[in-house]
Amino acid sequence: MATATPLYETYMRAPLRFERGEGVWLIAENGKRYLDFAAGVAVNSLGHAHPHLVEALKVQADKVWHLSNLYEVPGQETLAARLTAATFADKVFFTNSGAEALECAIKTARRYHYAKGSQEKFTIITFEGAFHGRTLATIAAGGQAKYLEGFGPKAPGFLQVPFGDLDAVKAAIDDETAGILIEPIQGEGGIRVASREFLQGLRALCDEFGLLLMLDEVQCGVGRTGKFFAHEHYGITPDIMAVAKGIGGGFPFGACLATAEAASGMVAGTHGSTYGGNPLAMAVGNAVLDVVLAEGFLEQVRDTALVLRQGLASLKDRFPDVIEEIRGDGLMLGIKGRVPVAELLGAIRAEDMLAVPAGENVVRILPPLITTAEEAREGLNRLERAASRLQAAQPQRATA
Numbered sequence: 001m002a003t004a005t006p007l008y009e010t011y012m013r014a015p016l017r018f019e020r021g022e023g024v025w026l027i028a029e030n031g032k033r034y035l036d037f038a039a040g041v042a043v044n045s046l047g048h049a050h051p052h053l054v055e056a057l058k059v060q061a062d063k064v065w066h067l068s069n070l071y072e073v074p075g076q077e078t079l080a081a082r083l084t085a086a087t088f089a090d091k092v093f094f095t096n097s098g099a100e101a102l103e104c105a106i107k108t109a110r111r112y113h114y115a116k117g118s119q120e121k122f123t124i125i126t127f128e129g130a131f132h133g134r135t136l137a138t139i140a141a142g143g144q145a146k147y148l149e150g151f152g153p154k155a156p157g158f159l160q161v162p163f164g165d166l167d168a169v170k171a172a173i174d175d176e177t178a179g180i181l182i183e184p185i186q187g188e189g190g191i192r193v194a195s196r197e198f199l200q201g202l203r204a205l206c207d208e209f210g211l212l213l214m215l216d217e218v219q220c221g222v223g224r225t226g227k228f229f230a231h232e233h234y235g236i237t238p239d240i241m242a243v244a245k246g247i248g249g250g251f252p253f254g255a256c257l258a259t260a261e262a263a264s265g266m267v268a269g270t271h272g273s274t275y276g277g278n279p280l281a282m283a284v285g286n287a288v289l290d291v292v293l294a295e296g297f298l299e300q301v302r303d304t305a306l307v308l309r310q311g312l313a314s315l316k317d318r319f320p321d322v323i324e325e326i327r328g329d330g331l332m333l334g335i336k337g338r339v340p341v342a343e344l345l346g347a348i349r350a351e352d353m354l355a356v357p358a359g360e361n362v363v364r365i366l367p368p369l370i371t372t373a374e375e376a377r378e379g380l381n382r383l384e385r386a387a388s389r390l391q392a393a394q395p396q397r398a399t400a
């Protein structure tokens with residue numbers, strides 16, 4: 001391994017080099033096939049080299065790559081119309097990433113109050129364990145010391161309270177509060193699922209105090225939980241929502257969705273992006289929706305999720321020295337280890353399977369949404385072998 005790399009050394013990369021992908025499989029340069037239940041951290045929603053996405057990108061590549069937002073981009077209008085038809089939203093702004101979708105959400109919320117004459121309302125309440133991206137505003141929103149350290153004063157206007165604590169939220173609301181921002185399921189934080197009562201409680205607080213409810217569905221959205229968006233499980237709608245990852249299926253883009261009311265402050269000149277809504281991204285986004293919104297697709301996601309969930313529950317029962325808890329919803333699942341997460345991940349990788357680490361000693365299982373029940377069982381077999389090997393290596397746990 002060369003120690004001198006010309007790359008920033010910000011990542012601790014696994015020594016794996018992949019050459020191509022097919023569906024749920026990634027094929028390494030040495031020909032080895034890996035079962036990809038990491039999906040580029042919930043990005044490759046339709047797996048690798050999905051023919052419909054490949055075709056959409058190729059067709060657009062032959063026409064025009066980039067126009068800028070100086071002109072009308074028909075793909076933006078089509079995709080925005082489809083997103084608004086399928087959600088609570090009336091308005092969409094396209095970005096290139098999740099953090100930028102969050103930046104737009106934050107600006108939209110602050111600008112809403114400003115336009116109403118309440119410029120003092122700019123604080124966003126967020127939650128411990130949250131992850132909203134790596135820009136200066138989104139690390140302040142996430143509030144995690146490890147991401148803030150050394151980057152100067154934390155951007156003002158963000159206040160963290162414990163996840164799930166409605167009383168703490170209520171106590172944090174004051175004359176400066178603009179909105180509440182939450183991931184319905186915390187991803188990086190360790191697959192922590194917000195309860196129904198909690199999300200409904202946040203909606204009620206927002207209604208009571210005139211605040212905007214902002215959801216970060218960058219990771220849990222676009223079919224990941226078996227609904228188009230995770231909040232559909234909760235019987236609530238937000239005012240603003242950030243989307244990215246799965247919506248591009250591997251092409252980098254995101255979107256900020258809002259009600260007409262919430263977006264009312266975002267008038268001409270208030271926001272912009274050179275690449276946002278680029279024709280290539282829009283072609284892929286429309287193709288992703290062709291598949292995800294097709295009749296029966298989300299039902300199939302829920303069926304596969306059930307197989308996986310039941311299998312994981314059984315592994316937890318059979319390997320109690322290795323697995324403490326199974327968490328999550330749909331195809332956004334977490335295995336909380338009794339062994340260090342690096343060991344669990346290492347054992348999984350030794351079975352030629354990929355997963356993703358998260359907070360609270362959790363391994364995230366994020367298969368592509370196209371995963372079949374049979375492929376889910378293949379994943380479970382590999383997880384079983386990994387758990388079995390770790391269990392055998394564990395000192396016997398003291399049992400009562």
Ligand SMILES: *Cc1c(COP(=O)(O)O)cnc(C)c1O
Pocket residue numbers: 097098099100102131132133134183187188216217218219220244245
């Ligand atoms: C990945 C992620 C982001 C940041 O997205 P980027 O595209 O990396 O900027 C924000 N919020 C959540 C919940 C995420 O999972």
